[in-house]
Amino acid sequence: MHEGPGSGGGGPEGSSSYTLFIGQVRFETTPAELLWMIRRVSGAYVCHFESRGAGCYIIHCRSETDLQLIRGIHKRVLFDIGGVWLARTAEEIDALCEYVSLDAAVLSRKAHLPRDSMVVEERKADLSTLSATRYSSIKMENQPQVFMQYSTALLPQGQDLPVMYSSYPSYSTPYTSMYRPFISQVPMPNQPGLPPPPPYGS
Incomplete structure (x- = not known):
């Protein structure tokens, strides 16, 4: 296992x-893309993680503060073909939940996408005892620059997502769903980290 940036001397x-x-x-999300996304949308660092397969991970944070920041994006992020959608307000969270319940399952079958928004939960004890679990760790420092480039051929109504990728992956504004768009169509800022999102109310 490897320490992440700013993790100090504590180690894993x-x-x-x-x-x-x-x-x-x-x-299809690479480790570098996932860890960069967590840093970008929550402002928290991940020291290392364990891949559990099927789009699931156990992540290890450097502090209680980072843990709480990452918990704050529970049910706020939805992976799509061209990037991710981020719900920042209570209204956007409600609309995201509505979209997931109405649209996401259909697109998931066509494009092999998750059927629900990203889940962030306390680690359950039984996860550490799963048999035949694949374990992997990632070195956080000196990561190469990455680009998220996905086909947009499967989007509803044949629409394309705007591309706003630079040296590291940036995230797309949403396409208009058949029900209603839910994310503010404003590009993510270019700063390496964002302030924490408003507290998530379940």
């Missing part, structure tokens, strides 16, 4: 109590 052992389960991640 020191961060073992700050663990979370993440699910509903797109299969």
